[in-house]
Amino acid sequence: MVKSFLKRFYLFLIFLFLYAPIIIMIVYSFNNSKIAVEWNGFTLKWYSELFKDRQILKSLYYTVFIALISSTISTIVGTIAAIGIYKLKLLPQKIVLNINYLPILNPDIVTGIALMTLFVVIGLDRGLVSMLLAHITFSIPYVILSVLPKLRQLPSNTLEAAMDLGATPSYALRKVILPQIKPGIITGLLMAFTLSIDDFVISFFTTGNGVTNLSITIYSMAKRGINPKINAVLTLMFVFVVLIILIINKRTSKERSY
Template structure:
């Protein structure tokens, strides 16, 4: 009995430690005062100011554009790569998997400096394209690691069975393999999209003048003091992510229910 109470208290403290700062941030995004020391009344004005801030809106545009494009490209490349790796055997497969782990284990600052040095070496002007290429580069390994487990869960010899029945390789890929690994592809895309929006270090080293994502913009604003508009922006980003997670969970639950009904 005492052990259960201790576990519940410990769990509560962990979640409180994780989410209390977010709750405080959300509350003070509605504070009429710029000061976080006292409450001066409820207001939506900081959200209105946020929508009028051209710097933040421009950063939001670049953030969403880079995140969407890099996630789509990384998902396509990562899915194709995962299928290829899955078909490999022996030492070559282990070598490729170990190489795939390197960008994930590598510190972001090393990856950022390395990509910046590469772009400068090949005389590629830093800007939107270089940031996009950098995000595609660090997103691909995560997509591969999301898709590979779903490939391993496929029934053995299912592709050979489909081709024995007359299906072409392209048709087998579209109608047999992709439906089986769809959840892994979606998960990989969402991970890539989230990492792209969240990234600061690699973006900081691979962007050029006039191109800034939200992480860089918030960092620049925070150096001059916490602006309530940052609280409003962070609140909106948190709510968007929360809504996406709820939608995904509802969708997954419906699919599981449909599968259970079939069996």
């Protein structure tokens, strides 16, 4: 009984340590004072001020737009690549997977400067297109690693069995393979979407004048001091992520019940 209580208590302390900064940030987003450490009453004015700030709204537009486009494209490319890697022989598969690990293990600053150098060499102006290409590039390896485990769970002769029953390769892929690996595809999509919203370093090196995402804007605002509007926008982002997780968990539980 005592051991069980201690385990729960330690678990509580761990989660408290992890989420205490987020809780403080959410609480102070409703603070009526501009000074972060001084509570001066409850207010919603920072949320109303947030939606009047054209710089933040513009950054939010670019953030969501780039995240949606890059996650969609990287999910399609990553899924196709994962199926191709799955069909490779053992040695080529290991080589390709090791190459796929490099962008993940590589420090973000190395990837950001490398992409910036590439865009300069090929003469591509840094801006919306360059940032979009950068986000697609670093998201694809994560999608591949999300889809591959689901492919490995399939029986090795699934595609051949479908084709023996009269299905064409494309029909078997659409109606047999893709539905069974859908959880991995959705996981890869959400991971790519989250990585795109969260990214700062690579975006910083690959963007140009007039195009910034929320991470860059928040960084610029934070250099001038802690603005309560930062707490408000980060609180909304946190709530948005929590809602996505709840929707996915509800959808997963329904699929399991069927």
